[in-house]
Amino acid sequence: MGHEVIRKEDLNPQDYLIEVKAPLVAEKLLPGHFVVLMTHPKGERIPMSVQKAENGNVTLFIKRLGKTSVELDKFKVGDCLENVIGPLGTPIDVKKYGNVVVCSDLVCGHAENYSICKALRQIKGNHVISMQTFPSKNMIYLEKELREVSDEYYITLEDGSYGIKGHYRDVLEKMLKEGKIDMVFAGGKMDAYVPLAKLTKEYNVPAMVTLRPIMVDATGMCGSCRVFVDGEMKLACVDGPMFDAHKINYEELLNRVKLFKKQEETAFEDYKKKVN
Numbered sequence: 001m002g003h004e005v006i007r008k009e010d011l012n013p014q015d016y017l018i019e020v021k022a023p024l025v026a027e028k029l030l031p032g033h034f035v036v037l038m039t040h041p042k043g044e045r046i047p048m049s050v051q052k053a054e055n056g057n058v059t060l061f062i063k064r065l066g067k068t069s070v071e072l073d074k075f076k077v078g079d080c081l082e083n084v085i086g087p088l089g090t091p092i093d094v095k096k097y098g099n100v101v102v103c104s105d106l107v108c109g110h111a112e113n114y115s116i117c118k119a120l121r122q123i124k125g126n127h128v129i130s131m132q133t134f135p136s137k138n139m140i141y142l143e144k145e146l147r148e149v150s151d152e153y154y155i156t157l158e159d160g161s162y163g164i165k166g167h168y169r170d171v172l173e174k175m176l177k178e179g180k181i182d183m184v185f186a187g188g189k190m191d192a193y194v195p196l197a198k199l200t201k202e203y204n205v206p207a208m209v210t211l212r213p214i215m216v217d218a219t220g221m222c223g224s225c226r227v228f229v230d231g232e233m234k235l236a237c238v239d240g241p242m243f244d245a246h247k248i249n250y251e252e253l254l255n256r257v258k259l260f261k262k263q264e265e266t267a268f269e270d271y272k273k274k275v276n
């Protein structure tokens with residue numbers, strides 16, 4: 001039983017795509033929702049954003065970071081995951097925003113941004129501008145697909161070898177200065193949200209960002225994903241993972257995500273010893 005792997009491919013040297021059969025999840029999944037994966041019955045539950053939920057399958061982009069993401073990379077087409085749980089979290093409000101920027105950078109965020117762009121573009125009156133940032137040309141993925149679901153598309157590379165040199169914030173800042181933007185959605189590196197929040201606040205443009213605190217149960221029971229938004233405690237797995245970028249307590253959030261670094265490193269080292 002379990003959830004069969006339908007497609008599996010490398011996106012770049014660090015990230016891979018995995019498409020998994022999960023008809024009950026795919027049927028109800030909306031942009032902004034996420035899922036939790038379990039590789040085996042005793043495995044940890046890892047939260048993942050979803051690029052597409054189509055034909056009874058969910059498509060995910062996974063970065064090889066530690067024990068579970070590397071373990072999952074060993075799954076081949078035809079193998080089965082123990083579980084795909086979802087949809088989880090609160091979906092975004094799919095409505096008319098006007099000129100809306102959907103951006104993602106280095107670490108991740110590209111998956112959910114695809115689903116957000118696709119949904120917002122179907123609403124009359126929205127002009128969807130997507131932006132991606134990568135370190136270098138060999139890390140690029142999803143460019144073609146994002147161009148297809150956006151009205152405008154920009155790519156920035158840190159090393160300047162393709163597209164525009166720099167970060168998507170540089171492109172966004174120019175547009176904000178020209179008064180062109182009504183709304184921003186962002187995913188990716190959480191510490192990059194601090195300058196993004198400052199920038200959008202300066203131009204009085206609302207921004208929603210996807211938070212990725214450590215999640216354990218991802219159903220609102222354990223409290224490990226708590227974040228403070230406008231001084232109020234929220235659970236990212238239930239109330240999020242997208243929140244108002246201008247109201248998040250980033251200092252507390254960024255300190256909390258470092259809490260389990262030691263345990264994660266130990267689990268990865270133990271796993272590598274076991275498989276080598």
Ligand SMILES: Cc1cc2nc3c(=O)[nH]c(=O)nc-3n(C[C@H](O)[C@H](O)[C@H](O)COP(=O)(O)OP(=O)(O)OC[C@H]3O[C@@H](n4cnc5c(N)ncnc54)[C@H](O)[C@@H]3O)c2cc1C
Pocket residue numbers: 034045046047048049050061062063064065066067068069070108109111211212213214215216241257261264265268
């Ligand atoms: C809502 C949400 C959406 C996510 N979407 C994606 C995605 O699309 N692609 C992707 O590659 N990753 C995504 N992540 C992060 C992903 O869940 C972790 O990278 C993954 O759990 C790593 O597990 P690991 O055992 O391989 O690495 P570990 O060594 O356990 O961790 C590596 C790093 O991943 C983060 N992390 C670890 N465990 C968790 C956890 N249970 N919850 C949240 N973060 C964790 C930590 O920052 C840690 O430093 C998402 C996380 C959340 C909360």
Ligand code: FES
Pocket residue numbers: 214215216217218219220221222223224225226235236237238
């Ligand atoms: S992960 Fe346990 S409450 Fe959110």
